[in-house]
Amino acid sequence: MSLMAGSRPEGTRSPAAVEEPVAAVTAAAAKERVPRKAGRVSRASRAGKVPWRIRLRRDRTLILMTLPVIVLLLVFNYIPLLGNVVAFQDYDPYVSSNGVTAIFHSPWIGVEQFSRLADDPLFWSAAKNTIVLFVLQLVLFFPIPIALALLINSVIRPRVRAVAQAIMYLPHFFSWVLVVTVFQQIFGGAGIIAQTLENHGWSGFDLMTNASLFKYLVTAQAVWKDAGWGIIVFLAALAAVSTDLYEAAAMDGAGRWRRMWHVTLPALRPVIALLLVLRVGDALSVGFEQFLLQRDAVGVGASEVLDTYVWNMGIQNGDFSYAAAVGLVKGVIGVCLVLGANKFAHLLGEQGVYQK
Amino acid sequence: MSLNTQLVRSLRAPARPVWEEEPGRTGLTAKGGLLALCCLGVLGPLWIVIVTSLSPKPVIDRVGGLVVIPQGITFVNYTELLSGGQVSRAIMVSVGVTFAGTLFSMAVSVLAAYGLSRPGSLGHRFFLMTMMATMFFGAGLIPTYLLVQSLGLTDTYLSLILPSAVSVFNILVLRAFFMGISPELTESARIDGAGDLRILLTIIMPLSRAVLAVISLFYAVGYWSAWFNASIYLTDQQMMPLQNVLIQLVQKNTEAPTGLQQAVRTGQLSALGLQMAVMVLALIPVAIASPFVQRHFKKGMLTGAVKG
Numbered sequence: 001m002s003l004m005a006g007s008r009p010e011g012t013r014s015p016a017a018v019e020e021p022v023a024a025v026t027a028a029a030a031k032e033r034v035p036r037k038a039g040r041v042s043r044a045s046r047a048g049k050v051p052w053r054i055r056l057r058r059d060r061t062l063i064l065m066t067l068p069v070i071v072l073l074l075v076f077n078y079i080p081l082l083g084n085v086v087a088f089q090d091y092d093p094y095v096s097s098n099g100v101t102a103i104f105h106s107p108w109i110g111v112e113q114f115s116r117l118a119d120d121p122l123f124w125s126a127a128k129n130t131i132v133l134f135v136l137q138l139v140l141f142f143p144i145p146i147a148l149a150l151l152i153n154s155v156i157r158p159r160v161r162a163v164a165q166a167i168m169y170l171p172h173f174f175s176w177v178l179v180v181t182v183f184q185q186i187f188g189g190a191g192i193i194a195q196t197l198e199n200h201g202w203s204g205f206d207l208m209t210n211a212s213l214f215k216y217l218v219t220a221q222a223v224w225k226d227a228g229w230g231i232i233v234f235l236a237a238l239a240a241v242s243t244d245l246y247e248a249a250a251m252d253g254a255g256r257w258r259r260m261w262h263v264t265l266p267a268l269r270p271v272i273a274l275l276l277v278l279r280v281g282d283a284l285s286v287g288f289e290q291f292l293l294q295r296d297a298v299g300v301g302a303s304e305v306l307d308t309y310v311w312n313m314g315i316q317n318g319d320f321s322y323a324a325a326v327g328l329v330k331g332v333i334g335v336c337l338v339l340g341a342n343k344f345a346h347l348l349g350e351q352g353v354y355q356k
Numbered sequence: 357m358s359l360n361t362q363l364v365r366s367l368r369a370p371a372r373p374v375w376e377e378e379p380g381r382t383g384l385t386a387k388g389g390l391l392a393l394c395c396l397g398v399l400g401p402l403w404i405v406i407v408t409s410l411s412p413k414p415v416i417d418r419v420g421g422l423v424v425i426p427q428g429i430t431f432v433n434y435t436e437l438l439s440g441g442q443v444s445r446a447i448m449v450s451v452g453v454t455f456a457g458t459l460f461s462m463a464v465s466v467l468a469a470y471g472l473s474r475p476g477s478l479g480h481r482f483f484l485m486t487m488m489a490t491m492f493f494g495a496g497l498i499p500t501y502l503l504v505q506s507l508g509l510t511d512t513y514l515s516l517i518l519p520s521a522v523s524v525f526n527i528l529v530l531r532a533f534f535m536g537i538s539p540e541l542t543e544s545a546r547i548d549g550a551g552d553l554r555i556l557l558t559i560i561m562p563l564s565r566a567v568l569a570v571i572s573l574f575y576a577v578g579y580w581s582a583w584f585n586a587s588i589y590l591t592d593q594q595m596m597p598l599q600n601v602l603i604q605l606v607q608k609n610t611e612a613p614t615g616l617q618q619a620v621r622t623g624q625l626s627a628l629g630l631q632m633a634v635m636v637l638a639l640i641p642v643a644i645a646s647p648f649v650q651r652h653f654k655k656g657m658l659t660g661a662v663k664g
Contacts, residue, residue: 055478061552065471066483068464069522076500076519077490083499099506151390156372160391167395169650173642175581177599181606181635182401185422190628192404195421224397232650243373250375289584293603307497314498315588327496338492 087113087325093318113325123326125301126309133215133286133305138279140219145230146272150264152231153238165235169228176289179225184208187217208294211302218290233275234268241267273350281338284330306330402639409433409632416626433633436625441615443601443634449513450580450598454641457517457579462572464522469530470556487524504589515589516582516597523578526571533567534560573649577642598638605631 089106096102189206249259288307295303314323411423412430437443509515583599612620612627619625
């Protein structure tokens with residue numbers, strides 16, 4: 001098991017401990033497994049020898065404090081995880097008075113739901129949409145916050161920086177309902193563009209119901225909403241880069257662009273790798289709410305992704321077993337993607353989300 | 357460059373390091389232009405929404421829809437929406453759920469973060485792993501839905517709070533911050549006879565006001581923006597929060613909020629103006645929260661994160 005900076009040769013990689021919040025927090029938690037440094041070690045190492053009865057009496061308040069969250073997670077995360085067994089059943093919520101006890105009364109049918117899924121053109125269409133949208137978002141969305149962070153970082157006046165950041169960060173807090181509605185007011189059939197065109201004699205402009213351009217529209221929405229958040233993360237990483245490196249590079253004759261290429265971008269590498277891992281790990285969730293909200297306007301063919309398909313089959317049509325099977329397939333592939341992406345990051349010598 | 361101009365320049369802007377090139381005129385213009393364009397892309401649509409919501413009906417009719425340049429101002433849309441009826445009730449619901457939910461989430465999160473802040477305590481690693489594992493898998497929509505239903509939470513406001521009450525990420529941030537607080541402080545309090553709850557309330561929490569504020573706002577924004585749980589767990593239209601009412605108004609093309617439809621039909625109010633006013637009402641709280649979160653975001657997150 002390696003800690004982030006220790007295993008690397010000094011100075012070849014990130015010059016400063018560039019840590020993105022997510023990485024730092026998870027890394028901090030993972031670090032507990034390593035013997036702690038002197039000074040704080042006393043309590044931890046002594047604890048190993050103290051009998052558990054005494055530790056229980058000593059720590060009972062701490063345990064009691066932790067319990068509410070553990071109970072909530074058990075009830076709303078772990079028990080539903082077990083509930084995925086309905087994917088192997090012909091589940092009928094009405095065979096019993098209670099939806100959960102109905103599981104014990106529903107017939108088991110093995111992997112029938114999964115073979116149904118393999119022959120379901122709607123499922124494959126949803127899967128295709130999901131992958132296309134993921135790739136599109138990766139290619140079009142991912143570089144934008146990096147570029148904008150570099151742009152803002154190159155501005156020296158603090159007031160300009162602060163104002164630009166604050167404005168671009170604002171939409172991150174808007175709900176998808178608001179974001180979609182804002183886009184509707186701009187690009188929709190009654191939006192400001194259609195309205196202007198109509199006043200000049202062109203009618204029929206409506207981007208919100210255009211199925212073939214829908215994938216670019218949702219990517220634009222994602223950029224509008226979340227680019228500001230990415231900017232903040234990258235700016236935090238940029239602030240950690242030592243100015244000495246820039247100065248040394250400038251002394252050696254590196255111009256503005258070469259400094260960016262040889263100092264700034266290598267410093268951002270761990271953060272970029274981490275966000276890429278997170279993105280790839282989350283590849284099959286391209287934005288559930290966003291698509292659900294625009295389903296009616298643009299039609300199912302263009303807007304159905306795996307998550308909305310689960311919603312449609314399960315919640316709308318009541319075909320719980322089949323929907324759970326789709327969700328299970330998506331979930332299993334998702335976990336594999338997280339592990340795979342992280343493995344890949346480790347192979348490249350990056351830290352990833354968690355340590356080896 | 358003479359010393360004098362350099363002095364004047366340094367008064368206007370913070371000093372550029374001597375080794376850095378002076379930016380050219382084109383570079384500066386391009387940079388400024390690009391930044392201005394980005395900011396316009398965010399603020400422009402919001403401007404149109406706000407102006408339209410404040411425009412009198414004749415103006416909206418004359419322009420044929422959304423208003424870009426303000427011509428006359430009226431608050432009639434807001435007074436109508438806020439004087440009882442569907443939207444007023446939805447706002448009350450949203451405020452109530454946000455307030456109760458944030459309070460509940462913060463209470464359990466702070467307790468858990470403190471409970472896990474002492475490595476070596478009994479069950480520490482097990483609890484931590486139990487929590488962190490949930491960051492890597494989702495239980496899936498269908499089983500969660502079935503569970504919430506069979507717990508009898510449907511058509512109660514608890515269904516909007518309990519299933520999404522815990523954010524493990526927020527707890528880890530809080531925990532990292534608590535662990536960064538000097539152990540001498542808590543140890544001395546312990547020697548003076550303070551229990552864990554008392555240490556948490558009188559030492560830890562006052563020392564972490566900034567991070568507590570940021571995490572509260574994260575939770576609050578989450579509750580305020582949530583609509584999906586309400587759409588599947590609530591069937592009673594009277595109980596719907598503001599975001600769901602907004603969906604009904606704008607997405608489903610309902611003319612106007614119930615109660616105001618008569619006024620729209622007779623031409624007293626503009627349906628579009630009303631819709632825009634609902635939007636503004638939905639975005640005011642987050643727009644107020646955003647700069648505050650941003651100011652503390654880096655500080656709170658990074659100081660919290662660096663100290664393991």
